[in-house]
Amino acid sequence: MGDAALSLEHVLVIFYQNMPAELEELIQTKFPDAEVTIYHSQKDVPVPSELYQSATILATFADLPDLKDSKNLKLIHTFSAGVDHLLQHPIVRETKIPLTTSSGIHGPPIAEWTIMNWLVSSRKYVKGYEAQKSHLWDKAVYNPGLHDQVGKKVGILGYGSIGRQIARVSHALGMTVHAYTATPRLTPESRHDRGYIVPGTGDPDGSIPASWHHGTDRESIRSFLATGLDHLVVSLPLTPETTRVLATEEFAILSKHSQHHSKPYVTNISRGKVIDQKALVDALNSGVLGGAALDVTDPEPLPKDDPLWDASNVQISPHVSALGFEYFPRSLDILAVNLERIARGQPLINAYVRGKGY
Amino acid sequence: MGDAALSLEHVLVIFYQNMPAELEELIQTKFPDAEVTIYHSQKDVPVPSELYQSATILATFADLPDLKDSKNLKLIHTFSAGVDHLLQHPIVRETKIPLTTSSGIHGPPIAEWTIMNWLVSSRKYVKGYEAQKSHLWDKAVYNPGLHDQVGKKVGILGYGSIGRQIARVSHALGMTVHAYTATPRLTPESRHDRGYIVPGTGDPDGSIPASWHHGTDRESIRSFLATGLDHLVVSLPLTPETTRVLATEEFAILSKHSQHHSKPYVTNISRGKVIDQKALVDALNSGVLGGAALDVTDPEPLPKDDPLWDASNVQISPHVSALGFEYFPRSLDILAVNLERIARGQPLINAYVRGKGY
Numbered sequence: 001m002g003d004a005a006l007s008l009e010h011v012l013v014i015f016y017q018n019m020p021a022e023l024e025e026l027i028q029t030k031f032p033d034a035e036v037t038i039y040h041s042q043k044d045v046p047v048p049s050e051l052y053q054s055a056t057i058l059a060t061f062a063d064l065p066d067l068k069d070s071k072n073l074k075l076i077h078t079f080s081a082g083v084d085h086l087l088q089h090p091i092v093r094e095t096k097i098p099l100t101t102s103s104g105i106h107g108p109p110i111a112e113w114t115i116m117n118w119l120v121s122s123r124k125y126v127k128g129y130e131a132q133k134s135h136l137w138d139k140a141v142y143n144p145g146l147h148d149q150v151g152k153k154v155g156i157l158g159y160g161s162i163g164r165q166i167a168r169v170s171h172a173l174g175m176t177v178h179a180y181t182a183t184p185r186l187t188p189e190s191r192h193d194r195g196y197i198v199p200g201t202g203d204p205d206g207s208i209p210a211s212w213h214h215g216t217d218r219e220s221i222r223s224f225l226a227t228g229l230d231h232l233v234v235s236l237p238l239t240p241e242t243t244r245v246l247a248t249e250e251f252a253i254l255s256k257h258s259q260h261h262s263k264p265y266v267t268n269i270s271r272g273k274v275i276d277q278k279a280l281v282d283a284l285n286s287g288v289l290g291g292a293a294l295d296v297t298d299p300e301p302l303p304k305d306d307p308l309w310d311a312s313n314v315q316i317s318p319h320v321s322a323l324g325f326e327y328f329p330r331s332l333d334i335l336a337v338n339l340e341r342i343a344r345g346q347p348l349i350n351a352y353v354r355g356k357g358y
Numbered sequence: 359m360g361d362a363a364l365s366l367e368h369v370l371v372i373f374y375q376n377m378p379a380e381l382e383e384l385i386q387t388k389f390p391d392a393e394v395t396i397y398h399s400q401k402d403v404p405v406p407s408e409l410y411q412s413a414t415i416l417a418t419f420a421d422l423p424d425l426k427d428s429k430n431l432k433l434i435h436t437f438s439a440g441v442d443h444l445l446q447h448p449i450v451r452e453t454k455i456p457l458t459t460s461s462g463i464h465g466p467p468i469a470e471w472t473i474m475n476w477l478v479s480s481r482k483y484v485k486g487y488e489a490q491k492s493h494l495w496d497k498a499v500y501n502p503g504l505h506d507q508v509g510k511k512v513g514i515l516g517y518g519s520i521g522r523q524i525a526r527v528s529h530a531l532g533m534t535v536h537a538y539t540a541t542p543r544l545t546p547e548s549r550h551d552r553g554y555i556v557p558g559t560g561d562p563d564g565s566i567p568a569s570w571h572h573g574t575d576r577e578s579i580r581s582f583l584a585t586g587l588d589h590l591v592v593s594l595p596l597t598p599e600t601t602r603v604l605a606t607e608e609f610a611i612l613s614k615h616s617q618h619h620s621k622p623y624v625t626n627i628s629r630g631k632v633i634d635q636k637a638l639v640d641a642l643n644s645g646v647l648g649g650a651a652l653d654v655t656d657p658e659p660l661p662k663d664d665p666l667w668d669a670s671n672v673q674i675s676p677h678v679s680a681l682g683f684e685y686f687p688r689s690l691d692i693l694a695v696n697l698e699r700i701a702r703g704q705p706l707i708n709a710y711v712r713g714k715g716y
Binding site: 323 | 378380466467469470471473474477478480481483484486487489490493494495496497500502503504505506507508509526527529530531532556557558559619658659660662663664667673674675676677678681682683684
């Protein structure tokens with residue numbers, strides 16, 4: 001009995017906000033062989049030391065224990081896709097406690113957000129919505145210009161887990177997919193997705209793109225933009241090189257080479273600053289671009305008087321594309337996979353490598 | 359020179375409305391080896407006899423020549439999915455001129471319409487749209503209840519070209535697909551799509567569904583509704599058997615067996631009368647159903663004072679889901695395929711078999 005108790009993991013899950021009871025129940029079922037404590041973190045109130053001390057496994061956004069409270073911890077899992085916000089903490093700098101991320105879980109919701117925005121635009125959803133509010137049955141509100149996505153070309157700048165799920169759905173819609181990555185992916189092996197993949201989604205072996213392109217300089221990106229794209233999806237990390245990498249000239253190149261009757265549509269799901277926002281507003285209002293879907297802006301929140309709000313054919317949402325009921329269960333699926341891997345002595349998935357820099 | 363002229367086909371294309379010039383140009387390119395005449399039919403003005411007489415190939419919605427003007431006609435292609443509206447015409451009853459339909463081309467636009475409506479509902483698009491109109495950056499308008507489609511079950515009543523493209527995209531979204539057909543499809547061979555398929559779309563060999571169900575009676579449909587579906591897509595032809603086949607009890611069964619936290623969502627893309635519309639309004643307003651997307655209603659146009667307009671979580675469009683720029687080019691692709699088949703002595707695709715009844 002004593003031995004069994006010693007081997008039982010104690011999973012401490014720290015949420016920022018209250019969760020629906022249904023979600024808490026679901027989370028308890030993820031770890032049938034462990035003791036699970038769910039703690040609701042409050043702003044400016046530290047998590048009790050005793051809780052940290054008794055935990056062997058910690059799942060958290062950004063709450064981390066002091067070094068002295070970490071001695072039982074075997075693994076820290078963050079609900080974030082990255083670890084930038086944790087890198088300065090002593091737990092990361094001064095211990096070797098393995099740290100895993102939630103990278104990979106954002107593909108399905110962000111892909112759904114993306115496809116939704118494309119179709120809302122191409123199929124004029126808002127026209128129908130406004131007509132319904134007025135109880136108006138009128139096909140004419142859809143004229144002219146309904147068109148569909150079959151045969152359209154989508155270029156995806158940054159072919160990670162999100163880009164891959166967008167690719168998967170795009171391909172099913174009858175589109176062709178063109179991938180752009182920082183480093184060359186010349187062999188089939190190099191095109192595999194190495195992170196966590198939500199089962200039944202994504203492009204695990206990188207077989208969907210009709211072509212692969214790469215580079216980190218502006219010229220390489222411009223060459224990609226000149227390949228005749230109908231859609232450009234921006235899924236790049238924000239770095240000094242990618243800051244405002246898409247500006248007036250880039251939108252002009254994209255527009256000049258588009259092959260269909262509708263002008264190119266830009267989707268940004270990475271960071272607002274990857275785009276020169278004033279140039280984007282001009283490109284939309286002048287018809288250089290056909291439309292844009294933006295879940296991110298520069299700055300956030302977008303000020304009330306920003307001209308982006310009313311630019312032509314722009315659809316803006318307040319950085320919500322990754323959100324949803326499935327977020328936490330899916331993140332904890334990664335943790336559950338890793339607990340099994342620990343038990344079997346296998347390497348962790350989604351592990352942060354200290355010193356790698358991101 | 360005389361011989362070449364004799365072998366040149368003369369394709370007469372009759373449209374109801376003026377087409378964009380761009381579309382007319384595109385259509386001319388579909389038949390590089392034929393003479394093409396595009397005629398814009400006007401209400402209550404007959405198409406000139408001379409035009410019909412000189413045509414060897416006719417593409418039309420419903421305008422057909424008198425028997426005396428049909429002597430050069432080798433093939434009539436209709437822009438409609440079916441031929442019901444033509445069956446009483448002497449050309450159909452008294453000649454053997456082959457008749458082909460546009461069945462198969464509706465899959466991509468109607469599938470896009472369907473997926474758009476699902477995502478608009480599950481990702482609360484309208485909340486964001488209204489916030490954008492007010493220049494309001496507020497994540498809270500999305501709470502609670504964003505959820506995604508991964509792992510959800512969609513049941514498709516009527517697995518034709520439209521259902522198959524919905525299946526293709528659903529599968530890419532990470533959903534499981536369950537097909538329902540009138541006749542049993544027990545062998546892999548019987549699951550193939552035999553009609554025209556828009557390249558790069560659909561489920562040609564019927565390999566997507568996780569399960570197949572069949573029947574024409576209400577009990578068989580009820581059994582299907584009890585399989586734990588999150589989405590029900592209605593893509594049945596309207597017949598005496600399918601008239602109001604979905605009513606109070608059917609919605610209750612669907613609701614009772616749903617497995618996720620959101621109630622089932624119903625999509626109707628066939629005919630309004632397949633659903634008992636009063637029962638649907640009650641099921642939506644009482645929360646038995648989670649929502650509905652309807653491109654068809656009973657009657658059409660839907661009267662201004664119909665309670666359906668304001669039912670809970672209903673998204674209505676005025677029978678436009680098949681429309682778009684691609685409609686005519688795609689329909690004429692079928693005709694182009696058949697002209698090649700005629701030249702090679704192969705059987706036609708999408709041919710109507712006289713006496714078959716539909």
